[in-house]
Amino acid sequence: MVRTVRPEHPVSVTVTAAVGGKKEWNGPLGARFDYIDESDRFGKKTWEQSEAESQAIALRLALNKSSLRETDLDAVVAGDLLNQCSSSSYGLMNFRIPFLGIFGACSTPAEGLLISTLMLDGGHYRRIGVVSSSHFCSAERQFRAPVEYGGQRPPTAQWTVTGAGAFILENAPGRVQIDGLQIGRIVDAGIDDPGNMGAAMAPAAFEAFRDFFEFSGKKPADYDLILTGDLGAEGSAILKELALRAGIDLKRHNDCGLMIYDRATQDVQSGGSGCGCSAAVMASYILPQMFEGNVGSVLYAATGALMSADAVKQGLCIPGIAHIVSLKADMKNNRGERAQ
Amino acid sequence: MQDQKDIKKTTYKDYAEKRASPSPLIRDTFLAFIFGGALCVAGQGLTALCLAWTGSEKTAGTLASLALIAIASILTGFGVFDKAARYGGAGMLVPITGFSNAMTSPAIDAKSEGWVLGVGAKIFNVAGPVILYGTLSSAVYGLIYYVLKTIIL
Structure with missing residues (x-):
C-alpha cells in the first residue's frame, strides 16, 4: 500500500549544482547552469565516459560551493540511464564516498532524494550527496540508433537531456x-x-x-x-x-x-x-x-x-x-x- | 470518473494513440520530394559527368552511385547527414545515401568499443536486416523466375 511519509526530523537540501551540454546551454535555463561543456564531451573520448564525467563534475561543484570535502559526505546515492548504472559507478568511483547506485529511469533524481531523506531521517547518516545524469548520445546508443543515424522523430518523442544534477542533503534544519x-x-x-x-x-x-x-x-x-x-x-x-x-x-x-x-x-x-x-x-x-x-x-x-x-x-x-x-x-x- | 484506481489499459492506449498528433504527413512528403529529388538531380549530374569522362553508360552509373555513397558517408562523419535527414526524411534515406548512412553511422558509433568487438561486430546493426532479407528475397524471386521460365519455355 502506498505510504506518504513525513520525515520526523528536519532534512534539508543545502546546495545544488547543475551541469549541461550545448543544447541545454541554448535552452531557457542555460545561463543558470553551473557548468556547461559545449562539446558535450566533458573532456572524455566516449559518450559513456562523458556522461560519467558529468556526474563527477556536478558532485565536485556541489562540494566546492558548500566548501565541503568528499570525506564530509557519509554517502552518495546516484543513478543514470545506462546499463548497470555505469555512469554513476565510473563517474563517482574516484571520490571514495560510500556509494549506492539506483535505477528509476528518469525518476532517479527523486528516488535519490527520497532514499537519502529516509537515511538522514533515520539518524544513521548526517550528510548525503545525490547525483543523477543522462547524456543524449549515450542514451541514443543504448536505446535507439547510432548517434549519426539519420532518422525522423514523431511529434510525441522526447529529447534526452545531456546533463547532471547534484544535491547535498543534511539532517539539520535549513532553508x-x-x-x-x-x-x-x-x-x-x-x-x-x-x-x-x-x-x-x-x-x-x-x-x-x-x-x-x-x-x-x-x-x-x-x-x-x-x-x-x-x-x-x-x-x-x-x-x-x-x-x-x-x-x-x-x-x-x-x-x-x-x-x-x-x-x-x-x-x-x-x-x-x-x-x-x-x-x-x-x-x-x-x-x-x-x-x-x-x-x-x-x-x-x-x-x-x-x-x-x-x-x-x-x-x-x-x-x-x-x-x-x-x-x-x-x-x-x-x-x-x-x-x- | 469516480474510480480511477485502475486506468484501463486498452481504453487508455486507444485514448493516448488517438490524441497523439501524427507526423506532419504533407510537410514530410513535400520535404522528402524536394530532398530526394535534389539528390536524384545531383546523381544524374554526376552520371553525366562520368559519362563524359568514361564514355560508358554502365561505368558512369556505377561511378555516380559510388560517389553518392562516399559523399553521404563523409557527411555522416561530419555530423551533417543526420541533421539533413531529420528534415529530408525518406528523401535522404530511400536513395543509396540512406544505405551509406546506415552503414557509416554504426561504424562511427561502435569505434569506442574497438575495431573488432565494436566496428566489426556492430557495423551491420542498422543495415543488417536489409542485407539479410534483401539477399533472401532476391534468391526467392530468382527461384520463382527460374520456375516460371522453365514452365513457359
Missing part, C-alpha cells in the same frame, strides 16, 4: 526542507510506443498525485509549484486531463521537460527527458529559486519510463513510475536577496 515523500508504484498503462513516453508515464504521475493528496492531507493549492519530471508536452496534457476528470486542480503544474528546452526553436518535439532532465532543472533553477526565497513550496514528482530496449522489442509495455518529494522553503528565516 529548503523536505517535508513529504512518497514512493511510487509501477503503473502499466499499456503503452508500448517508445516514441510516446509521456503517455506511458502520465498515468503514474496522476496516480502519485492522487494518492499524495489523499494521504498527506495536503491540497494542490498548498503548493506554489507542482512539478513533474519529464512528461513533456504530450504527457503533461494527458496528466492535466486525468487530473481534471478526478477533480484535482493542477493549475500550478509545470514540467521540467518543458522548461529545459525551447520547444519552438530547439527541435526537441515533446520536450526533454532523462535522469539529467529534472535533476538539472531542479539543481539549476527550482532549488536556487527556493534558496533565494522566490518560491515557497514545490511538489516534485519525477516520472520514469522503466523500459529496456529489449523489452520493447519483445512486445512488452513501457511501465511508468513517479516518486514524490515535497519541498518547503523556510520563508521566515530567509535573508537571501530576491532575484529579479
